[in-house]
Amino acid sequence: MKSFRRHSATVNAGSMADIAFLLLIFFLITTTISADKGLLRQLPSDCPNIEDCIKDINERNLLRISLNHKQEIFIEDKVVKLEDVKNIVSAFVDNNGTSECDYCAGEKLSISSDHPREAVISLSHDALTKYQLFISVQDEITKAYYDLRARYIEDKFNKTPNQITDEELTAVKKAYPFIVSEVIVKRD
Secondary structure, three states, X not given: OOOOOOOOOOOOOOOHHHHHHHHHHHHHHHOOOOOOOOOOOOOOOOOOOHHHHOOOOOHHHEXXXXXXXXXXXXXXOEEEOHHHHHHHHHHXXXXXXXXOOOOOXXXXXXXXXXXXXXXXXXXXXXXXXXXXXXXXXXXXHHHHHHHHHHHHHHHHHOOOHHHOOHHHHHHHHHHOOOOEEEOOOEOO
């Protein structure tokens, strides 16, 4: 009598690699990869001589803005609204405390900055401050500087910000330098 041997059933896996490759290609083509959102900020350049970069700042030339864990904005220890930050920064930077600035339109207060080139904005925040608030305050500070620079461009060059040349832009940045110091996060 004949004996029957049973062979185990096998699956031909030769085309499995082709199917996996086609699926991979399909998902790569059809999937959209979201672009990361970021901040348009330029990091400061390295300081070649640290002694030149460290200097004492007169107290009246320093505007302190701090954000706490309750999402409140403090400017010089007074609670302010987000909408008021731009006007306060503009008034501080454009103060002309020493009356040496011929293009400034400030009130010449003795408790505010001497000159736009001397004005420093110090922005500090708590570890629990929400990113949205931090970015919103940064935007308000930037808007203040943009408005001051736009006014300077209009008065000095009789142009709009989009019409100035690179040399004129350099002069504008010298007149109103964007000096913002971001203080290290406070952690409890």
